[in-house]
């Protein structure tokens with residue numbers, strides 16, 4: 001069974017709900033899921049997973065501090081060990097959503113390989129957004145070998 005890491009940050013719960021939907025989609029597709037906030041996750045989680053979902057709220061058109069903290073701490077310790085690792089990204093925003101560019105740009109620095117279009121969610125995920133997030137989780141599960 002493949003392992004999918006879902007790492008996210010959330011101030012008021014919207015991105016947390018989105019992360020839980022990605023996790024549910026991956027789990028339903030047969031993956032083992034590790035769901036952690038950016039502050040709780042470490043480089044070892046990234047190395048250990050078969051695929052990773054990166055989630056954030058939009059904070060001034062950039063990713064939130066929790067995800068940034070994880071990525072900053074994980075960068076040097078994982079270099080050379082995560083090249084071409086499958087990833088997907090999702091952002092909850094208040095009407096903008098440009099934070100997704102920062103997540104994708106940093107993922108490129110890590111040399112992660114995007115499995116699908118990133119999912120943008122306005123506020124808390126509704127039924128349609130939840131379906132997209134679950135589909136992203138399922139794609140990551142497949143890419144992780146689950």
Ligand SMILES: Cc1cc2nc3c(=O)[nH]c(=O)nc-3n(C[C@H](O)[C@H](O)[C@H](O)COP(=O)(O)O)c2cc1C
Nearest residue numbers: 010011012013014015057058060061093094095096
């Ligand atoms: C400090 C701060 C800055 C924000 N900046 C933006 C922004 O630039 N663009 C945008 O669309 N939403 C912005 N928002 C709105 C949040 O991204 C949005 O409410 C999101 O759904 C919050 O997700 P959360 O419940 O996971 O914290 C900002 C929110 C905060 C707290």
